[in-house]
Amino acid sequence: MVNRKDSGRRLVKTVAAVATLALGLTVAVTPASALTDMSLDRSVTSPSPSSYADQGFSKAMAQGVVAGRSGQPDVKTIGDQPSSPSASDAMPENPSQKLPDKVSAAIPDDATLVSPDLAATKDGQVRNIKTGKPVTDPKVVGRNSKPADPLAKTDGQRFIPVEAKEVKRAVAANGGDANTSGLGATAGAHVTGSTMKESASKNKRGQARPFSVRSAVADTDGDVRNTALQNNEYGAYWGTYNGSQAFFERGGNLFAQQAKGVVDVSQWQGTINWEAAKASGVEGAIIRLSFGWGNGYDSQAVRNIKECRRLGIPFGVYMYSYAYDNNTAAAEGDDVVGLLRAVGVNPKDLSYPVFYDLEAYSPWSGHCHPENPWVYDGMVNTWFSRLQSAGYNNLSVYSYTSYLYNQLNTDNIHGKTRWVASYGARTGFGYSANDRGWQYADNGRINGINGNVDINAFGNYSYVSSAPNIGAYQAAALPDGTYFISSLLRDSAGFDIPGGSTDAGARAQLYDANQSAAQQYRLVRHNEDGTYEIRNVNSDKVLDVPGGNAYAGVPIQQWDSNGSNAQRWYLRNAGQGGMYIQSKLGNLVLDLPGGSTKNGTKLQLWDPNLTRAQQYIFSTVSSVSGGTKRIRSIAGNVVFDVPGASSYDGARLQVYDWNGTDAQKYNFNQVGNGIYEIQNVNSGKVVDLAGASTANGGKIDQYGTNGTCAQHWALRELSSGQYAFYSSCAADKAIDIPGGKAAKNQSLQLYDGNGTYAQRWAIETIKTRRQIIDELAAAHRSDLADGVYVIAAKCNNTMVLDVAGAARWDGARVQLYSNNGSGAQRWKVSHDGNGYVTISNIGSGKVLDINGAQDRAGVRMQQYSLNGTYAQKWIAVRDGNAFKLVSALDSGLVLDISGAGMFNGNTVQTYSDNSTVAQRWVALRQ
Numbered sequence: 001m002v003n004r005k006d007s008g009r010r011l012v013k014t015v016a017a018v019a020t021l022a023l024g025l026t027v028a029v030t031p032a033s034a035l036t037d038m039s040l041d042r043s044v045t046s047p048s049p050s051s052y053a054d055q056g057f058s059k060a061m062a063q064g065v066v067a068g069r070s071g072q073p074d075v076k077t078i079g080d081q082p083s084s085p086s087a088s089d090a091m092p093e094n095p096s097q098k099l100p101d102k103v104s105a106a107i108p109d110d111a112t113l114v115s116p117d118l119a120a121t122k123d124g125q126v127r128n129i130k131t132g133k134p135v136t137d138p139k140v141v142g143r144n145s146k147p148a149d150p151l152a153k154t155d156g157q158r159f160i161p162v163e164a165k166e167v168k169r170a171v172a173a174n175g176g177d178a179n180t181s182g183l184g185a186t187a188g189a190h191v192t193g194s195t196m197k198e199s200a201s202k203n204k205r206g207q208a209r210p211f212s213v214r215s216a217v218a219d220t221d222g223d224v225r226n227t228a229l230q231n232n233e234y235g236a237y238w239g240t241y242n243g244s245q246a247f248f249e250r251g252g253n254l255f256a257q258q259a260k261g262v263v264d265v266s267q268w269q270g271t272i273n274w275e276a277a278k279a280s281g282v283e284g285a286i287i288r289l290s291f292g293w294g295n296g297y298d299s300q301a302v303r304n305i306k307e308c309r310r311l312g313i314p315f316g317v318y319m320y321s322y323a324y325d326n327n328t329a330a331a332e333g334d335d336v337v338g339l340l341r342a343v344g345v346n347p348k349d350l351s352y353p354v355f356y357d358l359e360a361y362s363p364w365s366g367h368c369h370p371e372n373p374w375v376y377d378g379m380v381n382t383w384f385s386r387l388q389s390a391g392y393n394n395l396s397v398y399s400y401t402s403y404l405y406n407q408l409n410t411d412n413i414h415g416k417t418r419w420v421a422s423y424g425a426r427t428g429f430g431y432s433a434n435d436r437g438w439q440y441a442d443n444g445r446i447n448g449i450n451g452n453v454d455i456n457a458f459g460n461y462s463y464v465s466s467a468p469n470i471g472a473y474q475a476a477a478l479p480d481g482t483y484f485i486s487s488l489l490r491d492s493a494g495f496d497i498p499g500g501s502t503d504a505g506a507r508a509q510l511y512d513a514n515q516s517a518a519q520q521y522r523l524v525r526h527n528e529d530g531t532y533e534i535r536n537v538n539s540d541k542v543l544d545v546p547g548g549n550a551y552a553g554v555p556i557q558q559w560d561s562n563g564s565n566a567q568r569w570y571l572r573n574a575g576q577g578g579m580y581i582q583s584k585l586g587n588l589v590l591d592l593p594g595g596s597t598k599n600g601t602k603l604q605l606w607d608p609n610l611t612r613a614q615q616y617i618f619s620t621v622s623s624v625s626g627g628t629k630r631i632r633s634i635a636g637n638v639v640f641d642v643p644g645a646s647s648y649d650g651a652r653l654q655v656y657d658w659n660g661t662d663a664q665k666y667n668f669n670q671v672g673n674g675i676y677e678i679q680n681v682n683s684g685k686v687v688d689l690a691g692a693s694t695a696n697g698g699k700i701d702q703y704g705t706n707g708t709c710a711q712h713w714a715l716r717e718l719s720s721g722q723y724a725f726y727s728s729c730a731a732d733k734a735i736d737i738p739g740g741k742a743a744k745n746q747s748l749q750l751y752d753g754n755g756t757y758a759q760r761w762a763i764e765t766i767k768t769r770r771q772i773i774d775e776l777a778a779a780h781r782s783d784l785a786d787g788v789y790v791i792a793a794k795c796n797n798t799m800v801l802d803v804a805g806a807a808r809w810d811g812a813r814v815q816l817y818s819n820n821g822s823g824a825q826r827w828k829v830s831h832d833g834n835g836y837v838t839i840s841n842i843g844s845g846k847v848l849d850i851n852g853a854q855d856r857a858g859v860r861m862q863q864y865s866l867n868g869t870y871a872q873k874w875i876a877v878r879d880g881n882a883f884k885l886v887s888a889l890d891s892g893l894v895l896d897i898s899g900a901g902m903f904n905g906n907t908v909q910t911y912s913d914n915s916t917v918a919q920r921w922v923a924l925r926q
Contacts, residue, residue, distance in 0.1 A: 091116060092170055093160040093402070095233060095423050096443040096452070099170055102177040106132025109165035114362040115153045119164055124368055129164075141362070147292050147322045150361060156268025158442035158454055160400050160421060161360045229261030229281065229455045232441040234425040238457075247438065247457035250425035255438055256459030260284050262352070263446060264318070264439065264454045267300040274307040276448030278595075284314040284458060286352055286419075286437075289339055292322035293331040302343050306708075309349070312489055312595030312613045316352025317345070318398060321379075322361055324370055329379035332356075333386025340392070344692030344710070344729075348576050348610075352437075352458065353396040355419055356383050358408060370407065377410045384416070401428040419456070434461050467607035470582050470589055473572040475530050476732065478618060479718065482522050482537060484673030486513065488578035488615040490597035491712055491728045492672045494519050495616075497558055498600075502539040505546075508556045510592060510601045513673040520621050531568035531584050533561065537621075542567045545605060550585035556603040571618075576694040578615030578731040580608065589614050617731040619674025619714035620723070627765045628665045628681055630658065634722055635757035636742030639664050640687075642702055643745075647683040650690070653700045655737060656744045662769055675714050675728060677705060681768055686711045687725075687735075689750060694730035697738075698750035722760045726753060734759045773891045774834055777875045781835030784876035784883055787925055788828050788842065790819060794882040794920040796902045800825050801848075803863055804905070808844040811851075814861035816897055816906040826926055829876070836873040836888055838866070847872045850910055855889040861908045882920040884913070894919045 091097035097116050107129050111119040118140065119129045126135045135141065142148035151157075171177070231237040235250025241257040249255055261281060265272060266288035285308055288298040301317075308315040319336050323329040336354060340346075358376065361369050370376055384395055399408055400421040408414075419437035420429045427438050437458040444455035485495040487510055496511035500518040513519065517538035524533045534543040536558055544559035548566035561567060568584035581590040583605055591606035595613035608614065631640040633655055641656035645663035658664060662682035669677040678687040685702035692710040693699070705711060712728035713735070725735040727750060736751035740758035753759065767775075791801045793816065802817035806824035819825060823843030830838050839848040846863035853871035866872065873888035874895070885895040887910055896911035900918035913919065 092166045093162045102130050103168050104132030107164050111164040112161045114161050115159050120362045150320050151268050236440050259457045259459030262456040262458045267298050270450050273448035280447035286316045289317040289319050291320035293335040312611050314351030318355035318357045320357045326378050326382045329382040333383040337390040347392050353394045355396050355398040357398045373410045377412050470608040476571040476573045482621040483618045486617040486672050488612045491675050494673045500538050504559050505557050508603045511599050552606050554605045573732040574615050576730050578617050617714050620717040622717050624668040628768050629763050630766045632762045633742045634760040638742050649703045650701050653748045655746050675712050692729050696751050700748040724759045777835035780877045783878035786830050789923040792922050795917040799902050810864045812863050817904050837876050857911045859910050882922050
């Protein structure tokens with residue numbers, strides 16, 4: 001991520017050992033905890049076989065590294081390294097950046113280059129390094145109220161800030177134009193462009209040169225596999241150590257074993273094809289969340305987080321700091337918490353830390369980065385405390401070596417730093433933490449990612465058991481019954497036996513949900529140890545570990561039940577996620593290889609890694625039959641309700657007394673095996689877990705459908721006719737009434753599944769308002785025959801429906817008037833196929849219409865062109881020798897004479913049915 005960004009590598013004199021980082025020097029400086037450096041210089045021959053084990057890495061890799069430098073490669077190299085400037089042309093600290101051919105005399109020696117062509121001066125200006133002219137573009141320097149995107153000045157290219165005097169030295173030594181202020185052209189003793197130049201000169205004399213094993217990783221058997229993440233150009237390389245993938249500094253020093261190839265990304269990588277990146281070997285991601293405070297998300301952050309979650313790519317996040325004191329550091333901490341919560345990232349979702357990116361940011365409208373390490377020390381403590389108080393404890397500082405040994409040079413900050421940028425042969429930083437990350441190159445080329453991307457090695461210095469004790473997780477107790485078992489990664493797919501096979505030995509797989517018996521499993525709990533037998537309904541065979549031989553990678557089959565431990569399984573709650581299915585044979589769980597959710601992916605046992613690829617959702621095999629439903633609490637006579645019949649996104653759901661409105665009616669749309677979207681009839685929105693937050697007390701609201709786990713609910717029958725709704729985001733948490741208080745206006749929440757009445761619901765088929773009205777129309781289709789009529793008031797049949805002034809235009813008023821035999825008072829009655837009546841005026845050809853289609857009392861009648869809406873449809877209901885005309889908009893509204901007044905011009909309107917004579921009519925056939 002470095003902008004790669006720092007205030008030049010002004011190493012303090014007390015860190016003189018860093019001088020030995022120059023390539024080609026024979027003494028290696030390493031962290032205090034590092035291994036003894038194994039020299040791989042040209043003069044050294046291959047180690048003896050016994051020394052391979054002593055050094056902790058494979059013979060194949062050791063031979064490959066040596067041979068790669070001597071022209072006798074034994075390890076296959078794959079692909080090309082990213083192109084970079086030659087060593088003599090490289091910018092100090094930035095081997096992938098070209099050295100300028102000129103530095104203006106107007107650039108002071110103590111200025112800091114913040115990009116290949118910009119320098120920040122001590123007085124807070126940003127200047128072009130070639131012209132010396134000030135730069136005022138807000139995209140570079142920001143505004144007083146908002147800093148610039150720190151990567152904008154380099155168009156997203158990484159850059160470690162470097163002192164102008166070092167660049168001047170390098171330019172002068174390379175024959176360029178630079179005023180070095182009498183400093184001479186001799187480089188300082190640290191890894192800069194001048195150090196690279198020194199190595200380049202050694203190359204010309206046939207001495208040691210930078211090397212790369214390229215895109216190959218060898219294991220202890222000498223096999224080679226591809227990795228998306230290349231070695232760097234200065235000798236740091238991938239290998240193996242103690243049987244695990246590892247990353248080494250040049251010369252053989254172990255940086256980390258159990259290492260993963262990780263990219264860090266921002267909006268400057270554009271829209272990433274994460275599937276392609278993962279397929280090419282990316283094993284993790286650090287995602288830029290934001291910069292400064294109050295600036296919102298990096299424009300790709302939310303998508304990148306969602307894609308990594310979807311594909312099971314471990315991830316962390318970072319925010320670039322523009323803070324300058326404790327108050328602004330607190331603002332940045334609060335901002336990060338708010339952004340993480342808004343996108344639904346909980347502490348357990350983060351495989352890598354939340355990183356505080358501290359660098360020498362370029363000036364922005366009156367603000368400069370601190371220079372005093374103790375100011376930074378307080379800022380770091382403040383930021384950490386804000387995150388920790390919100391439950392985010394996996395935290396780290398990120399920076400680059402020179403800044404860490406200058407402005408960030410305190411024991412406290414160094415102790416909190418687990419990720420460092422250094423684009424040379426070694427990191428040059430003494431990590432105190434066992435788990436660490438090294439951003440070793442800024443010019444990676446990865447399938448699925450456009451342009452260059454930063455590449456990193458993350459791992460442990462000392463071996464750490466990577467498999468957590470899954471037995472420490474809470475056992476889940478599901479009632480015996482028949483279930484679907486769906487993947488938390490893709491809840492539209494479930495456990496399946498291929499082709500519905502009944503053969504012993506058929507391998508269990510993942511497949512699209514189809515509700516067949518081949519995807520149904522009976523769970524039978526064994527009370528003596530809490531394990532379950534998982535029996536396929538179609539084959540009557542059980543999930544089984546072949547031969548009881550449990551190891552990581554063993555396939556899962558179905559087999560005749562024999563009661564052995566190979567057929568016993570623990571169900572364990574993940575806490576925030578799904579359930580793990582652990583074999584009784586040991587600390588191994590059911591797993592989707594590589595996190596694949598493709599049809600046909602075979603289930604296997606694997607070491608627990610706590611990813612979503614090892615978590616599952618259990619839903620009851622009891623489908624919700626068609627039709628509209630109400631969801632009634634078992635704890636009381638209240639139902640799911642949208643307050644005020646709101647149609648807005650985010651309206652919080654509550655329970656309320658049943659009132660029969662569509663705001664209390666739902667349609668169940670199946671999206672997986674026993675997994676549903678629950679859609680409100682009135683609003684068309686679906687029941688939603690706000691922000692995908694899986695914390696207890698999470699808000700249940702309505703939202704437009706988006707296909708995420710926040711809108712998918714696994715139905716689980718707790719007892720006959722009583723169901724719980726478990727979230728597909730947190731399959732051990734259910735929709736709940738707080739405190740079990742089933743009273744109206746009580747908001748709904750998400751809470752740990754506990755089987756209490758607060759989480760038990762009856763799903764009852766109910767008719768919608770339209771269904772009720774349609775049935776009324778059908779039942780009374782014969783009450784009034786089609787024909788031409790004068791429609792008169794029952795209490796005075798000389799007063800009839802009339803179009804005022806015999807008008808022929810839309811919107812003309814329909815009124816009560818004395819019968820005069822005109823066409824304005826004659827009406828044609830006709831029925832449609834559903835039994836609704838349309839009443840057309842003979843004189844105008846227009847139809848009787850409710851003004852504005854308003855379904856309320858007191859709306860006047862008009863005539864209007866036929867448009868087929870319910871505002872023009874009526875139900876004629878016989879009442880003795882008269883009838884009432886019921887509106888198709890609302891069965892509670894009928895045609896009414898205002899105030900029952902029998903005089904010419906009186907208003908005819910809709911009104912609530914009150915059975916008075918003002919609402920009864922007689923039809924006089926013409």
